[in-house]
Amino acid sequence: MDKLIYLDNNATTRIDPLVLEEMMPFLTERYGNPSSMHDFGGDVGADVERARDRVRRFLGAENDYEIVFTSCGTESDNMAIAGTVSYYTDKKHIITSRVEHPAVLNLFKKYEREGYRVTYVPVDRQGHLDLDFLKRAVDEDTALVSIMYANNETGMIHPVEEIGAYLRERKVPFHVDGVQAAGKIPIDVKKINCDLFTISGHKFHAPKGIGALYVRRGTRLRPLMYGGHQERTRRPGTENVAGIVGMGKAADLAMAHLPGEGRIALLRDRLEEGILKRFNNVSLNGSREKRVPNTTNVGFEFIEGEAILLYLNEKGIAASSGSACSSGSLEPSHVLRAMGVPFTSAHGSIRFSLSRFTKEEDVDYTLEVLPQIVDRLLEISPFWDNEKKCGKPMAV
Amino acid sequence: MWDYTDKVKTLYMKPKNVGVIEDANAVGEVGSIVCGDALTLYLKIEGERIVDAKFQTFGCGSAIASSSALTEMIIGKTVEEAEKITNRDIVEYLGGLPEQKMHCSVMGREALDKALANWRGETIEEHEDVEGEIVCHCFGVTDKLIRKVIRENRLDTVEEVTNYTKAGGACGSCIEKIEIILDEELKEQREHPAPLHQVKEPLTNIRRLEMVKETIENVIRPVLQKDGGDIQLIDIDGRKVIVGLRGACSQCVISDVTLKNLVQEKLREFVEEDIEVVERR
Numbered sequence A: 001m002d003k004l005i006y007l008d009n010n011a012t013t014r015i016d017p018l019v020l021e022e023m024m025p026f027l028t029e030r031y032g033n034p035s036s037m038h039d040f041g042g043d044v045g046a047d048v049e050r051a052r053d054r055v056r057r058f059l060g061a062e063n064d065y066e067i068v069f070t071s072c073g074t075e076s077d078n079m080a081i082a083g084t085v086s087y088y089t090d091k092k093h094i095i096t097s098r099v100e101h102p103a104v105l106n107l108f109k110k111y112e113r114e115g116y117r118v119t120y121v122p123v124d125r126q127g128h129l130d131l132d133f134l135k136r137a138v139d140e141d142t143a144l145v146s147i148m149y150a151n152n153e154t155g156m157i158h159p160v161e162e163i164g165a166y167l168r169e170r171k172v173p174f175h176v177d178g179v180q181a182a183g184k185i186p187i188d189v190k191k192i193n194c195d196l197f198t199i200s201g202h203k204f205h206a207p208k209g210i211g212a213l214y215v216r217r218g219t220r221l222r223p224l225m226y227g228g229h230q231e232r233t234r235r236p237g238t239e240n241v242a243g244i245v246g247m248g249k250a251a252d253l254a255m256a257h258l259p260g261e262g263r264i265a266l267l268r269d270r271l272e273e274g275i276l277k278r279f280n281n282v283s284l285n286g287s288r289e290k291r292v293p294n295t296t297n298v299g300f301e302f303i304e305g306e307a308i309l310l311y312l313n314e315k316g317i318a319a320s321s322g323s324a325c326s327s328g329s330l331e332p333s334h335v336l337r338a339m340g341v342p343f344t345s346a347h348g349s350i351r352f353s354l355s356r357f358t359k360e361e362d363v364d365y366t367l368e369v370l371p372q373i374v375d376r377l378l379e380i381s382p383f384w385d386n387e388k389k390c391g392k393p394m395a396v
Numbered sequence B: 001m002w003d004y005t006d007k008v009k010t011l012y013m014k015p016k017n018v019g020v021i022e023d024a025n026a027v028g029e030v031g032s033i034v035c036g037d038a039l040t041l042y043l044k045i046e047g048e049r050i051v052d053a054k055f056q057t058f059g060c061g062s063a064i065a066s067s068s069a070l071t072e073m074i075i076g077k078t079v080e081e082a083e084k085i086t087n088r089d090i091v092e093y094l095g096g097l098p099e100q101k102m103h104c105s106v107m108g109r110e111a112l113d114k115a116l117a118n119w120r121g122e123t124i125e126e127h128e129d130v131e132g133e134i135v136c137h138c139f140g141v142t143d144k145l146i147r148k149v150i151r152e153n154r155l156d157t158v159e160e161v162t163n164y165t166k167a168g169g170a171c172g173s174c175i176e177k178i179e180i181i182l183d184e185e186l187k188e189q190r191e192h193p194a195p196l197h198q199v200k201e202p203l204t205n206i207r208r209l210e211m212v213k214e215t216i217e218n219v220i221r222p223v224l225q226k227d228g229g230d231i232q233l234i235d236i237d238g239r240k241v242i243v244g245l246r247g248a249c250s251q252c253v254i255s256d257v258t259l260k261n262l263v264q265e266k267l268r269e270f271v272e273e274d275i276e277v278v279e280r281r
């Protein structure tokens, strides 16, 4: 493919060239093991610690030892949840939301099968979390609450600060999956009052295969793995040094670029408004309030999401969909269903997610080709009246 | 991204026969917008021959491609010939479909059934009566369809049934029922094994010739060519298929036994039970 307009940054991002530059020595001549006694390895350890400090600042944590490096967001989520649940063995109730990433949701489902009481907090039509529902669900038996900061499909931001304050008073451990917030909005784990906070490098221009978990000082946590002394035995195994250094640099860059997120929001709004204005069979999934600046999710009626993606792909545009057909499962996304998005537009939902590398002309090009695609698919659709230019009345 | 064949890609980007036939005398509608895919098939049948076919599809790339393939396959065919087309034929026409997308080919087959029923004047209610009992309520899949698809595609797991029919793919509450149906069908198959292309009536000579050719092209030749050999179809005389075996393998001593057996076995599997292969040197 010659042309690539990459509008799928919530799936993964490109490595910033400055990040790669910083990583290169550790993939070539500086291959020492940070645990070694000799300087060749020990010096590498100093770079790991520098990266840890950068990530600490990025998250607003107090102490460097509160940052544990892992292999990805999924591992951090699992470590936080399983580590807490297996520590508080006498408590049998856990709380999460209905719109979490599978890295959280499927682990909760496992606990549910094992006999845990699990509360899945609902969201409203716009994707706002039902805070009162969550508060009412907390009781003496609650071992953990895990809520994502921002949703990967809609970009909706959840009120983690309010939840954190409420849970802190009741001394209930609180994990925040911050994978989709990192690099998009400022993060301050102290203000959130969480005990655990997950990030993943590849979502903010570091490479894939590196994640981190913030573990607040004093938090009780059992490790997932047993082995050497690395990461204070919380996450044994020789460190992914290049990845760690890369994530440190990416964290610094993300902080430097945060003020620039306003530009991304403007581009996103331009794309979103352009789409909503141009078509009468489209609506916004989510709301404009409390949303990360880079994401928009729109649902087209009468046409199917995977088909839209394939046609976009043909034009060199990479996006993602909440449709059943593109995911391997047969139902539309659990997030859109939790929001009560009607099936008629859930099947035709498309997510565009931008980054600081997105250019104005990328958005303009997308707005230019999208109408041909939508019109062509409407022409093929049995639910569209090509003469009257509207949906056909139908029995569903 | 799905691993689509070039044929599928071509057909979803540039589907043929899209649209409505205003004076269609057979229309078949399957699926709904809620299910995530739907197909309306329009046929114009003159005498016993399908002279035109058009479609409209709501669905993913492979649903569009399967619909296009179906129309291309049936235009010019008689009703009787069209009835023999299975979802597997659609898949073959497309050069294959990913497992999870098999239901797209089944949707094509169903739409054709409905259109032909409509042409015969069977009302939809009548048709639904014989369609059996709904097993999967999320996608409205009946036991009859599930059984048919299990037989035609030789399925043996619940996942496969879901991939082909979507049944059980949403809430999952019908999975137990699917397991029961599957057990019954597998038991039936063990007791009464049937060839893949189950033919109730004997094949016409033309159809047999077509199927032999297809099987040689798509199944046998690729295997032989891998070993530097080749096969040529020389003639067909009733159920006797006369072939020439050429290339590297014509020099091997065991060629006539092993190769002839391989060819015969495949033709029996894919075309007809009692085919006999004769090698001409």
Ligand SMILES: Cc1ncc(COP(=O)(O)O)c(C=O)c1O
Pocket (backbone or CB within 6 Å): A010, A011, A071, A072, A073, A074, A075, A077, A101, A103, A148, A150, A151, A152, A177, A179, A180, A200, A201, A211
């Ligand atoms: C909200 C959320 N949590 C967790 C993950 C998993 O992260 P990783 O891909 O690094 O395992 C993702 C990635 O898609 C995500 O969006």
